[in-house]
Each structure stands twice: as C-alpha cells, then as structure tokens.
Amino acid sequence: MSSLFHIHVTGVRVAARLRDARSGPVPLLVSVVMAFQGPERFTEESVIHETLDYGRIVRLIGAEIGGDAEFAGLEDVAGLVADRCMALDPRVRHVRVEVAGQPHGDGPSETAVAERPEPQR
Numbered sequence: 001m002s003s004l005f006h007i008h009v010t011g012v013r014v015a016a017r018l019r020d021a022r023s024g025p026v027p028l029l030v031s032v033v034m035a036f037q038g039p040e041r042f043t044e045e046s047v048i049h050e051t052l053d054y055g056r057i058v059r060l061i062g063a064e065i066g067g068d069a070e071f072a073g074l075e076d077v078a079g080l081v082a083d084r085c086m087a088l089d090p091r092v093r094h095v096r097v098e099v100a101g102q103p104h105g106d107g108p109s110e111t112a113v114a115e116r117p118e119p120q121r
Helices: 046-050 053-065 074-086
Strands: 003-018 026-039 092-101 110-116
Touching: 003 053, 003 074, 026 053, 026 074, 046 074, 053 074, 074 092
Parallel strands: none
Antiparallel strands: 003 026, 026 092, 092 110
C-alpha cells in the first residue's frame, strides 16, 4: 500500500528576463509544492531512495528560469516550472508553483500560480 506525500520547496531566489520588465532580469521568489506517491511508511533506508530530491527541484528551477530564456510574464514562468516538475518523476501526482516578483520595478508585488494535476495515462 502507498500514501500520498507533499514536499514544499519555498523561497528559491532566481532572476528571470520578462518581456515587459523595464530593466534587466527581475528577481523572483519561486515556491513549489509537489504531491507524490510514496510508501506507507518511510524507513531510515527508504527515505533516501523513495522521496523526491529537494536539491534536484531547486536546480531545475535555476536551470529553467536563469540564463537567456525570456518569458512573457510571471504566469509563463510558473507554468514552465510546473510542467518540468510534473515530468521530474513518475510518482508525482500534483504540482503547485507560485512565482512572486515586482516585474514593474517599484510597483506592487505580483504572484502567479500554476497547478498541474496528475497526467492522464
């Protein structure tokens, strides 16, 4: 028998190039919640092999958002990260990504959210 577990990776700081940003890359905070199918109980040995790798999620966020990629907006960033997180492991059932930033300089902080359900099989 298996159980559904949730892991949270919050406050990942990255910079993204947004098309409508006034000056250069925009600092963003990215948070991800992932639900995945795991064992009924974790043991000392299984927790290493049967959970999702938090570091891999952080590296994925940095790799997908940083660099020369340009995004239409925060929603575009959130959607891309959600898609990549869903594809990270076949046990992933649901992903929620929040991307927060101030794309218009000193304006209000904005947050975009993307969710992906279990893929149809």
